[in-house]
Amino acid sequence: MNDKTDQFEMMDRYFRAANYVSVGQIYLMDNPLLREPLRGEHVKPRLLGHWGTTPGLNFIYVHLNRLIKEGDLDVLYICGPGHGGPAMVANTWLEGSYSEIYPDIGRNAEGMKKLFKQFSFPGGVPSHVAPETPGSIHEGGELGYALVHAFGAAFDNPDLLVACVVGDGEAETGPLAAAWHSNKFLNPRIDGAVLPILHLNGYKIANPTLLARMDDDELRNLFAGYGYDPFFVEGSDAMTMHGLMAATLDEVMGRIRDIQADARSDEASATRPRWPMIILRSPKGWTGPKEVDGEKVEDFWRSHQVPVSNARGDAAHRKILEDWLRSYRPEELFDAEGCLLPEIAALAPEGDKRMGALPHANGGLLKKELLLPDWKSFALDLPKPGGRIAEATRLMGAYLRDVISLNDHAKNFRLMGPDETTSNRLDAVFEVTDRVWMEKIEPYDVHLAREGRVMEVLSEHLCQGWLEGYLLTGRHGLFSCYEAFIHIVDSMVNQHAKWLKTSAELSWRKPIASLNYLLTSHVWRQDHNGFSHQDPGFADFVANKKADTVRLYFPPDANTLLWITDHCLRTWNRINVITAGKQPAPQWLTADEAEKHCKAGAGIWDWASTCPVGEEPDLVMACAGDVPTMETLAAVDLVRTALPDLKIRVVNVVDLMTLQSHSEHPHGFTDERFDALFTKDRPVIFAYHGYPYLIHRLTYRRTNHDNFHVHGFREEGTTTTPFDMAVMNQIDRFHLALAALRRLPQFAERSAHFAATLERKLEEHSAYVSEHGEDMPEIRDWFWPYGTAAKAGD
Incomplete structure (x- = not known):
């Protein structure tokens, strides 16, 4: 045997170990190394997980390990097939990064048993790639976003290689299709490299995938059109595939190094490079059962989740599972204590070079505070x-x-x-x-x-x-x-x-x-x-x-x-x-006032209120948002002119979550603080930027909630004037003033004429915008009239 053959045979043992640990996670809760015949009680009562994509992910992981060790690289592995959780957990456990984070899951038979039982088990870990998974920045539920995350990670990381596995089901999504264009934004001089690995295993949940049914010429043309240089690795024989993948990765890395070296030299080219990518064709459910109950499983969609569905209760199924697990020959992979054999473990990188321990996958370790101006x-x-x-x-x-x-x-x-x-x-x-x-x-x-x-x-x-x-x-x-x-x-x-x-x-x-x-x-x-x-x-x-x-x-x-x-x-x-x-738009607060107001999250604007400080108002006019604030103040201007003795309190909310109970949100006001702003029993006319329901939802537990009358977007709109948009949704000054009058029965007799005036103003507005195509001058030119007048042109 030559050195390459020896290396590939050792890599294949690592591949088998990863597959064994992956299958064990899906199925077993005891007897992790099959030191005794498999019995029903060794199998989990609920089988949850996804096998189909897992062997391909394991295959890629072991080959990236070789690349890291030989090139001393920093490689971030992004697992697009998010349900490949068994693979990512298996590999981080084999390399040791998992047990360093979770010491209770040791690298021995007892740790393997815990690793298997916890997977997709109550109180355990999810079946998909998740924050709990070392080395990951990509959630398993994020179908369609792996490649765009990969490029985001590579920007401004010149020494990072991001290996992004794109599943062929994921490749059918719109976001993923657009994400291929990210190569037009990757600068090889200052950014890292992204190596997309399109994993075509033929099937999604219950159907073939589009890209897998395309022939190589069509795929080559597709990705050449996107601006990539595609390399194909195809087959099902493990040893042949190891040789093909290793040679391809070596060539691809050579291309990436050349691109970066050219861009980082003094004679750097101004043209966009054609980055390499890999198209990997391997069977879905590779190395798993060929058939179950007379139906095709490997290289078909039936291998997507749990190929052997009743191994706990059916002896024939249990025999298939045991034969499957023993086909990886665990006795050649793990010692008597259940530890991965040293010669196999040596294939993994060390320290932070392990993909499960890479600092980039735990970005808070690298985060530096921004320098911010005053x-x-x-x-x-x-x-x-x-x-x-x-x-x-x-x-x-x-x-x-x-x-x-x-x-x-x-x-x-x-x-x-x-x-x-x-x-x-x-x-x-x-x-x-x-x-x-x-x-x-x-x-x-x-x-x-x-x-x-x-x-x-x-x-x-x-x-x-x-x-x-x-x-x-x-x-x-x-x-x-x-x-x-x-x-x-x-x-x-x-x-x-x-x-x-x-x-x-x-x-x-x-x-x-x-x-x-x-x-x-x-x-x-x-x-x-x-x-x-x-x-x-x-x-x-x-x-x-x-x-x-x-x-x-x-x-x-x-x-x-x-x-x-x-x-x-x-x-x-x-x-x-x-x-x-x-x-x-009008500006309301000085810098010092803005700072105080924003730190509070909400507060009384005494300068806009007619209620003396410390007294209970007759009416609260509240607002959240820039246009609602302006319309509220304009409404206050109207009402205080008509009813000068009405005690109005103006409350502005800048942090919306202050409205929620303190027990529900850390920014939420206590009931005492909330009542100090909005009172316990006075009408509140609340002009809100968005849909009114949200304000009711946030405040429904408050003492005075029944007196909240919220105006916001009512799903009415068209191409029209700015003020007409407000009128259509009854968030304008006239509607707000009318709403206030309706909640002030003690002023009904005095305000009747004023209410009729407001109604006429709405009619005038409608007629004016229909004729002139712009808002009335009194709307366009309105300013807050109290205090020193605004200067023209300010």
């Missing part, structure tokens, strides 16, 4: 509340510009967005950076460069996935998006929230930077795009997540937006959603 240096000076007009997100853009400048040396902050950085008024960042663009750049293009901190592509899935991969490997960022279209990534946010929730319960998982959103071009200023762009429901979706994970912010002006942005960039293990308008 947010107050960007704040607006105000002569009085409402005394200036400004675009809130434009000031935020100036702040982010300095965040990028301060952290340029660290290359650990990126701004993601679907072609909307300029549209959302964040374009001050282009004073110090550009958009990443590895395609051809024309002389007339603006702000496109091979390197930059801004990443734009018209796919919310890619922006979300890139940022998640970036954060999970220890960096920071922000995702700016039109409010209506952030729903596209609901399922991705759902999985990230679950990841954060579970990670926070694992002491070995270190905190990562928060996932920060700026939602702008929002519902109340999407009048020009119409109904399709009018949806504030992302807040409702996020509010369903674990309370310690989510935060919802509605800054009413630029200075509060600055404070909140600065705050969110300092947090970790959170999902922060900031909703703020980009259009010119």
